[in-house]
Amino acid sequence: MTSPTPPAGLDGWLRRYVTQTTTAVGLVVGVSGGLLFFDLAKRQVHSMHEWLGMAFLAIAVLHVVRHRGSFAAMLRQPRQHVLLALTGFAMLAFVGASFTAPAGGGNPVHQLADRALDAPLVALAPVLGLGPDEAQRRLAAAGVAVDSPAQSLATLAATNHTDPRRLLGVVLGGRRD
Ligand code: HEM
Numbered sequence: 001m002t003s004p005t006p007p008a009g010l011d012g013w014l015r016r017y018v019t020q021t022t023t024a025v026g027l028v029v030g031v032s033g034g035l036l037f038f039d040l041a042k043r044q045v046h047s048m049h050e051w052l053g054m055a056f057l058a059i060a061v062l063h064v065v066r067h068r069g070s071f072a073a074m075l076r077q078p079r080q081h082v083l084l085a086l087t088g089f090a091m092l093a094f095v096g097a098s099f100t101a102p103a104g105g106g107n108p109v110h111q112l113a114d115r116a117l118d119a120p121l122v123a124l125a126p127v128l129g130l131g132p133d134e135a136q137r138r139l140a141a142a143g144v145a146v147d148s149p150a151q152s153l154a155t156l157a158a159t160n161h162t163d164p165r166r167l168l169g170v171v172l173g174g175r176r177d
């Protein structure tokens, strides 16, 4: 590159690295977000997308700091106000629609998971292909005391101060952590 030598200090550091890192991280987050949208390679990219997404937010803040002068000027442009208003309306339309959506909408897999967490252990175990006592045994092995097979993972999680999804993991895989 033939750009002039950046100044020393924080501004120089911002100029040398921040737009470059924003570009690199933004590319990966953008491509992985596109894959997730089309339900491709979800298992492989989901957690990477989440964490690099958080890194992207942090680096994007520095990117704005690096371009703070032109960013502030841009915020004063009337066309920026129109675009902010249009984006705000789009956001409100989606958020508003979520309030009026009929109950039971949304991802059916998430609904199934919620119902599984609320079901009594005695009903959940056969769905998971486990014998009557096996779910209870796995929970006990992980240090979760079950008073009655009528208890649900959600109730057990509340009384044991843990996450019900962790308990579902224990029951599914017999994990002890
Ligand atoms: C994948 C994401 C992004 C990429 C690849 C990217 C890339 C770039 C590049 C290459 C420049 C020109 C740098 C220069 O002239 O030295 C730039 C400028 C700028 N970017 Fe980004 N950027 C991204 C995200 C963002 C975000 C999220 C914001 C604001 C929230 C932002 C705000 C700005 C501003 C204000 C400028 C200065 C524009 C100017 O001086 O005219 N960028 N960006």
Ligand code: HEM
Pocket (backbone or CB within 6 Å): 029, 030, 031, 032, 033, 034, 035, 036, 037, 038, 049, 050, 052, 053, 054, 055, 056, 057
């Ligand atoms: C180029 C920008 C981005 C695109 C196209 C994109 C797209 C997507 C898509 C399609 C999903 C899948 C949702 C699903 O599970 O059905 C997703 C999930 C997610 N994205 Fe992004 N994303 C982008 C940027 C970001 C950023 C900057 C963050 C910041 C943290 C982020 C955080 C997340 C998280 C936490 C999830 C997981 C949500 C869940 O557990 O279901 N994404 N993204």
